[in-house]
Amino acid sequence: MVGLDDALVEIKAQLVGGSPQFEVVSIVGTGGIGKTTLAHKVYIDKYVEYHFDIRTWLTVSQEYSVREILLGLLDSMKIKIDGRSEKDIDQLGEILYKKLKGWRYLFVMDDVWDNVKRYFPEDKIGSRIL
Numbered sequence: 001m002v003g004l005d006d007a008l009v010e011i012k013a014q015l016v017g018g019s020p021q022f023e024v025v026s027i028v029g030t031g032g033i034g035k036t037t038l039a040h041k042v043y044i045d046k047y048v049e050y051h052f053d054i055r056t057w058l059t060v061s062q063e064y065s066v067r068e069i070l071l072g073l074l075d076s077m078k079i080k081i082d083g084r085s086e087k088d089i090d091q092l093g094e095i096l097y098k099k100l101k102g103w104r105y106l107f108v109m110d111d112v113w114d115n116v117k118r119y120f121p122e123d124k125i126g127s128r129i130l
Helices: 005-016 037-045 046-051 068-075 089-100 113-119
Strands: 054-057 105-108
Touching: 005 037, 005 046, 037 046, 037 054, 037 105, 054 068, 068 089, 068 113, 089 113
Parallel strands: 054 105
Antiparallel strands: none
């Protein structure tokens, strides 16, 4: 984490401070500069852990589907789904939305935000996507 201490402090401040509006915080840069390491340091930070009711880290392969992402998020939250194989994307998204409603959450996701953003409630309680 040499040279990334300032970035760590800035990202933590964006996640736990500021506006209660729902926000996406992006870490961008060329490959190999430590974006994942930085995100992980933020994710495991005790204050960040304390601040959010729900936290999860989702690793997504190069080829993914929205269904896989939604199932991955629900699985990471340990949510059991009856008739899982019969559920379509919108049904899975509705389950996720209802489980998140009213809770402050932090999800760390890699390059998949635009495809699933409609399934995250914007409750104005400081939820974040990193």
